[in-house]
Amino acid sequence: MARPRQFDEQDAVVRATDLFWRRGYNATSVRDLGAELELTPSSLYRTFTDKHTLFLRALDHYRATDSAEAERRLDAAGRPVRQVLRDWMLWLVSCPSGGEPGRGCFVVNTATELGTADDQVRRRTEAAFEVTRQAVRSLLDRGRRDGELPSDLDLDAAVELLFTTVLGLRVRERAGHDPARLATAIDAALRTLA
Secondary structure, eight states: OOEEEEESHHHHHHHHHHHHHHHOOOTTHHHHHHHHHHHOHHHHHHSSHHHHHHHHHHHHHHHHIIIIIHHHHOOOTSOOOOHHHHHHHHHHHHHHSSSSSSSSOHHHHHHHHHSSSOOHHHHHHHHHHHHHHHHHHHHHHHHHHHHHSSTTTHHHHHHHHHHHHHHHHHHHHHTTTTTTHHHHHHHHHHHTTT
């Protein structure tokens, strides 16, 4: 008769997410995961199959939590579009998870670490990026319709500029750059919408 699991699987995914986010995929060993999750290698493999499968679950968990929070912040009806964008971008670079500074975004970190080498990871990072693009596009479109933004604003170009700015901000935040300098970049990017 098999023994019941002595741990909470979802809690293990949350803790693995934190470890992968801090260290990256390649720098996190199965031994590191076992220590962090308080699991033996056999329990880890029995539950999650392998490190890669656990990493994909961690990435999915992050997308369902932090990425969803970012999308929610961009859906702030009734507030000026530029202010919503500014608040969102400042939130992105001010340690939004409540953890230590310099963590960046798990999705961006993963995309820069693994690039296009892993198709399953690439599909997930691209899907997360597309959610952000669409949320920004929807907000800008609302601003254009409501007269807050110029009626001739090129939405595609503005979305790509802001999305690229956000990716750069996340990398700079992870590198420990001064938040005041990042705020200056945010304000400059938003001025292009005038």
